[in-house]
Amino acid sequence: MTRLTALLLLALVAGCSSSDTKRRVSPRFSAAEVPAAIAESEADLDAGRYEAALERLRSAKNTPDLPAEQRQAVQLVLERAAGEVITHSTNASDLQELTDIDIPRPLAVEAGIRAAHLLFEEGERMKAFRLLRKLDAKFPQHPRRMQAASLLYEVGKDLASDDGSYLLIFHYKNDAPQVLEYLVMNHPSAPEGDEALWLLSQLYEEANQLDLAIEKHQDLILWFLGSEYVVRSQAAIPRLRMAILHSPEYDRSQLLLARAELETWLAEHGSTAQPELIAEVRRDRTDAIRRLADSDLDIARFYERVDSPKGATFHARRAFDLAREGADPVQIEEARELLQAVQTEGSNP
Numbered sequence: 367m368t369r370l371t372a373l374l375l376l377a378l379v380a381g382c383s384s385s386d387t388k389r390r391v392s393p394r395f396s397a398a399e400v401p402a403a404i405a406e407s408e409a410d411l412d413a414g415r416y417e418a419a420l421e422r423l424r425s426a427k428n429t430p431d432l433p434a435e436q437r438q439a440v441q442l443v444l445e446r447a448a449g450e451v452i453t454h455s456t457n458a459s460d461l462q463e464l465t466d467i468d469i470p471r472p473l474a475v476e477a478g479i480r481a482a483h484l485l486f487e488e489g490e491r492m493k494a495f496r497l498l499r500k501l502d503a504k505f506p507q508h509p510r511r512m513q514a515a516s517l518l519y520e521v522g523k524d525l526a527s528d529d530g531s532y533l534l535i536f537h538y539k540n541d542a543p544q545v546l547e548y549l550v551m552n553h554p555s556a557p558e559g560d561e562a563l564w565l566l567s568q569l570y571e572e573a574n575q576l577d578l579a580i581e582k583h584q585d586l587i588l589w590f591l592g593s594e595y596v597v598r599s600q601a602a603i604p605r606l607r608m609a610i611l612h613s614p615e616y617d618r619s620q621l622l623l624a625r626a627e628l629e630t631w632l633a634e635h636g637s638t639a640q641p642e643l644i645a646e647v648r649r650d651r652t653d654a655i656r657r658l659a660d661s662d663l664d665i666a667r668f669y670e671r672v673d674s675p676k677g678a679t680f681h682a683r684r685a686f687d688l689a690r691e692g693a694d695p696v697q698i699e700e701a702r703e704l705l706q707a708v709q710t711e712g713s714n715p
Contacts, residue, residue, distance in 0.1 A: 395429045400436050404443055411447055416454055420447040424467060445469055452477045458484040462497060465504065475501055475508045482517055491521045491538075495545050502552060515549060515556035522546035526565055543569055550585070560590035567602065576610050597635055601643055604628045605650050608657065618661050625654040652692055659688035659697055663704060670708055678708040 395403050403426040410419035423444040427437065448469045455461055461484065464477035478501045485494035498514050498521075508514075522545035528538035546562045546569075556562070563586040570579035583599035583606075590596065604624035611617040628651040636644055662685035669677035686701040 395426050397429055397432050397436070400426050400429055400432060400440065404439055407443055407447065411443075411450060414454075416447060416450040417460060420444070420451050423447055427468070441468075445473060448473050448477065452480055455480075456484060458482075458488070458490075465501065471505055472509055475505050475510050479510050479513055479517070482514075486517065486521055486524075491525055491545075492541060495521050495548070499548060511553060512556070515553035516558060518545060518549040518553065519556065519558040519562055522549060522562060523565060526569055539569070554589065560586055560593035560595050563590070564595045564599070567599070571606065576606050580606050597631075597639055598643065600627070600631050600635075601639075601647050601650075604631075604654070605646075608650065608654060611657070618658065621654055621658050621661065625651065625658065628654060655688055656692040656694055656697060659685045659692055659701060662688060663701060666704055666708060670704075670711070675708060675711055678711075679705070682708045 403422055407419040407422045407426075410416070410422070423440055426432075427440045427444060432440070448464055448467075451464065452461065452473065458481040461477045461481035465474045465481075467474075478497055482494040482497045482501075485491075485497065495518065498518055501508060501514065502511075522542050525538050525542035525545060531537045543566060546566050549556060549562050550559055550566070553559070563582045567579045567582040567586070570576070570582060580603055583603050586593065586599045587596050604627040607620050607624040607627075611620060628647055631647055632644075632651065636647075639647075662681045666678045666681035666685060669675075669681060682701065682705040686698070686705045689697040689701040
């Protein structure tokens with residue numbers, strides 16, 4: 367026997383010994399042995415040996431040809447043991463196993479929720495998320511959905527605030543949208559739904575996925591009209607619309623929509639919202655007006671190039687009016703000079 371083989375055998379024996387230490391109960395019983403197994407398990411429960419009792423009872427329940435009366439007796443004690451393990455265990459793996467055995471659904475779900483909490487506390491956030499997702503799939507409309515939703519939000523929020531990375535190239539923050547999107551899609555009545563949508567909008571904006579950011583703000587306004595975030599989302603949408611735009615001559619409709627949204631916001635919240643937010647919305651409104659003036663200036667110059675005095679005059683005049691409203695002296699002067707030029711050209715056929 368080689369040295370390597372001997373070491374492998376020793377490791378195997380040690381592993382088996384460790385496993386035996388953890389679970390020293392018989393893997394199977396005869397029907398005649400089940401009453402004694404029940405009694406021994408009850409003694410274990412009274413002594414606080416909950417995991418050992420549960421393992422024994424799971425084995426006893428699988429005994430072939432067990433009379434119905436004894437099977438029911440095993441089940442009753444098994445449920446008691448499962449409840450004790452759920453209450454006292456700090457081993458997420460043991461608790462997760464309870465979601466796959468034949469115990470009442472409320473107990474299985476409670477075990478899964480507690481396991482997910484432990485995983486979250488251990489820093490295993492995506493494992494906690496996957497376990498909660500599994501519970502939703504296995505036990506639709508289970509009785510602990512509110513607790514599951516709250517934990518999903520905590521997992522997503524924790525990931526969103528984590529600037530660290532793993533495996534050198536992956537960022538924890540990038541996992542947050544998956545968790546939060548699952549929350550808002552599968553737990554629409556969660557109390558933290560508005561906070562989840564707001565957080566998603568911030569994450570998408572940070573990632574320059576501005577269309578998605580607008581979508582989350584719109585969802586927040588639609589589904590959580592009484593939320594404290596609604597006023598901020600209403601202010602954010604037109605700002606993001608303008609952030610998407612690259613060329614004023616092609617995006618005038620979106621500029622007009624953004625301006626209308628900003629003016630509506632100021633009419634409704636311009637005297638009640640936080641001063642900093644009001645100032646920001648006013649700046650955005652001015653930005654929209656100045657961009658609209660730039661759009662008209664570009665269009666006026668186009669009509670001037672193609673020798674269309676009427677079109678050039680119309681857009682130059684509108685650009686001048688908008689520039690004055692936007693109060694940018696340089697833009698006002700530019701619009702004034704263009705208007706005078708096209709008016710002069712229009713009067714000289």
